[in-house]
Amino acid sequence: MLLALVMALIGATVAAARPRHDLRFDISFPTSTRAAAADGRAFVIVSTDASSDPRDQIDIVNGVPYWGRNVDGLRPGHAVTLDEGPETYGYPRESLDQLPPGRYYVQAFFTVYDTFHRGDGSTVKLHMPCGDGQDLFSSPQNMYSTPQWITITGDEDRPVRLTLDHVITPADPVPAGGTCQQGNPTDSQHVKHVKILSPRLSAFWGRPMYIGANVLLPQGYDDPANAGVRYPVEYHFAHFTENAPHGFKEDGSNDFSKFWLAPSSPKFISIEVREENPFYDSSYIVDSPNTGPYGSATTQELIPELDRQFRTVAAPWGRVTSGGSTGGWEALASLVFNPDVFGGTFAGYPDPVDFHRHQIVDVYDDANAYNTYRQWDTPTQRPDDRNTAGDTIYNMAQENLWELALGDHDRSGGAWAIWEAVYGPQGKDGYPALVWNKRTGAIDHAVAAQWKPKDIDAKLATEWPTLGPKLQGEIHMYVGDMDTYFLNDAVELLQKNLTSQTSPPADATFTFGREKPHGWSPYTDAQWFAVYADYVLSKAPAGTDVSGWRGASAASAAPVAPNAAAKIGTADELSKLLPPSMDGGVVQNTDGKLGASR
Structure with a gap:
């Protein structure tokens, strides 16, 4: 009895002295996945749900836990270890030691970073998107493992080894001598795609950089009878997409497509830029010391090329900007920073336009x-x-x-x-x-x-004596007064500022949707084109022939005298520009992106 007690005490003492084995994941890739060494960020993602890859279950709300660690020069066959040390950081559990024992569906992932030796002398490592809009977990070059079930005991005697046995490839075929940057979508009768090499961006990033556009042509554009018609342009800013602007379908299978193909509709060219970049899926259409000169690349390289390829009205009075969320900020910023390029904006629920309310x-x-x-x-x-x-x-x-x-x-x-x-x-x-x-x-x-x-409201307040004469009557904003991300607060500050301007008066208009969330718009995309048509008519030089593009639906709306400032803003004011059959619509638009959407 005494011997048994002594042996038990010895065993307990030995067990207490034995150090706990912490949870570790060793992540590697074979040469069959990638032949060269890789810089980047290695992840381990855990789930209890095997219905989809764990990488597809990452989200801010109710998303699965994941941890990441930076790594430089990881060679094939060598491993990077994710452990409980400070270099491994996760969400919603910061440290791996916060993962409770259990059975988990586990996947490794690796975001590959390219090295950019930029024109300003800086060197950075970032992931270069490849027609995916910087969607990290679906982006070419990146690697992932086949998911597997493992059991975590809380006292692991060896690391969990995960092999990155898959590499993501471009969704579009890349033409010989071409690039996957900005994607390679297929043209159709009314939808064309343009991609150009940007000298400005290439000089900044130290490598060839491209920008592109999705171009939606109006019904009848190719009709020989319209060969002399030049069309006003809606520059519709949004998150990266290869889809046609406004969801247009050649088969006319949705309401917007039916409207666009109707002979009586206003005839515009609608353009969305494709500007995925090493930071995000969109450039924000301004020059930045971090992202580069995307503003000038758009206005001085891309737009002139679009004007060359298509029969656009290549003048500010024939260009309006539009968009919501990220696109709403871009629509307003494009006008404010380039008042000699664009002639008006219809911007919805924009990202923060006054940094006193950055959300x-x-x-x-x-x-x-x-x-x-x-x-x-x-x-x-x-x-x-x-x-x-x-x-x-x-x-x-x-x-x-x-x-x-x-x-x-x-x-x-x-x-x-x-x-x-x-x-x-x-x-x-x-x-x-x-x-x-x-x-x-x-x-x-x-x-x-x-x-x-970059504070748009501050810029307008400071520079109004110079900008005011160029922007009078050109700013038209709309947002829900319960915007999901509090973006209405900054819009209200902008409204207060512009309402106070008198030399000249801003003649800006603001429409607020009562108790409406992010994505609210007072009208459908189709209805907006009737507004755009009358607005552009109000800006057209006297004597301009607009019969080729104005359309019967716009012509039947409330007339606007040429060269008269169009004061468009409240729902009642907007409805005056629409025929009865189009009045009063409400649409909610949302942008799709990993996690939260702006």
């Missing part, structure tokens, strides 16, 4: 992006996403930490990352300077002050 954060004056601090109370978390009832879906810290786990140095492909890259300065390391600490949310006001040049 819900005042980057200039707030101390912290994630929390509101008070002297005697606990910190209050700032919401990021809400429903129209006012319930918080997720908060600021959650989305920012979700992006951080996807990639540091703003390499997540997310909204907060691209805003930092587009709006702010370059940091000393060549990557975007952080406007706030990604872990804590503490705002760096020295960096925030350098966002001012």
